[in-house]
Amino acid sequence: MDTTRALNIFLSVARARNFSRAAIETGTSTPAISRAVAQLEKHLGLRLFHRTTRRVSLTAEGERLYELAEKGLQLLDDAMDRTMYAKDALRGSIRIAAPRSIGSHLLVPLMLKFQENHPNVGFDTVLEDCFTDLVGQKIDIGFRAGSQPDGVLISRPLAPLELLTCASRRYVERYGAPTSIDELDKHRCTGFRQPNSGRTVPWEFTVGSQVLSRHVSAIATFNDVDVEVSAVRAGMGIGQLPTYLVSEHIRSGELISLLPGYSSSRMGIFMFYPQRERLPARVRRFIDFVAREDMSSFFNSTSNCPGEDVLRIPKAIVEV
Structure with missing residues (x-):
């Protein structure tokens, strides 16, 4: 059994809580996903999922494996990334979602500047004004104008709007x-x-x-x-x-x-992504690059753009 592949499939099912969705995300078939999970359960001698016709959930043993496997594969990814750093070989594609206006006014200048130092990193941009399902559309990083994204997403304020x-x-x-x-x-x-x-x-x-x-x-x-x-x-x-x-x-x-x-x-410009851990090196490097950039040149007002400390918890809103 290919343990690394089996654990990656297990993690995909655990995150999606659905075998079919995990199959789409991993680019394989639902029967192949089911077989891989069954082989892993047989290998461990443990039941990892509760399965019904409507729902998939982790057992207590599955929860424990999920926690350990996430950390273990993160270490493996870090080891691979460090090897690539040593060869100065950041490469691959970063998939980004953003509203159209932010894509043209913010993302294009940022991507161009990032590629000056990392020419082997490419970008696949999805420009739409609807709020994007990052996991469902395999998005690495999203950008949003308006209120701060909620739920399980990790978000960083970039500038007041x-x-x-x-x-x-x-x-x-x-x-x-x-x-x-x-x-x-x-x-x-x-x-x-x-x-x-x-x-x-x-x-x-x-x-x-x-x-x-x-x-x-x-x-x-x-x-x-x-x-x-x-x-x-x-x-x-x-x-x-x-x-x-x-x-x-x-x-x-x-x-x-x-x-x-x-x-x-009251509102702001935000960068968000689905998780802190197991981010590819190129994605982590771009996130850190954007967070360090001076956004006043992109979001300047008719006078001076207020600093990042202006972006606070919203004041009370009164509808009139």
Whole structure:
């Protein structure tokens, strides 16, 4: 029996809690997965899984093996990685998922800079605005704009995400500019529709110590923020948009920042990944590289991008 292969298959089933899903992740058939697990159980003389028609769960012995095997294979991976380090041979592909806007504005510059020192590392990027199942799609690292990912994911905040209310100069010349939050009800506004939920995202404003959440009537909604930026630049309406997508247009005078005293920085840009252990060397190196980078050049505001210490637990949100 190939012990290393059997343990890797066992770990895949243990994580997926499903033989069919483990087969997809390992690129083999479900019967082959079942045979490998059965051989491992016979070899150990232990039952590793409770199996029903609907569910697969670990036995107490399976839980113990899972804990030990994870650590053992991590040591094996580390030994292989250290050998590659000695030969200066970081190589292979890193699979990354991110929203389209982050892909073009953040990831491409980061990938280019990383490859200057590690030319044998490639990238396979999946750009979509829906929240991605990292395990199901075999993603190594994900990036997200908005609230911090929850669940079993490991996440790192990269920068605060400031939202600016703005409009084109042409729009302001034709319709005027609101002087208060309430006056937005009299204006033409755009909206962003969450790809996962299909709901239009409410706008946020910082008023004193509170963050106000307000549903603004939209004359056009979009599920792609870059397209919404284009609509606002064209004069379709007022939009509330991420700073990193509009700061350059505001500095050039094409867009005008409205209600600047009420901008919100409650959300952030996050990098996340499914686990800390057993990461390939190339993935760990890229994670550490991104974490060390100065993000102010990517997420700069119309003045200066606030430091990482601004990204805190959200203030109380009041819906109005």
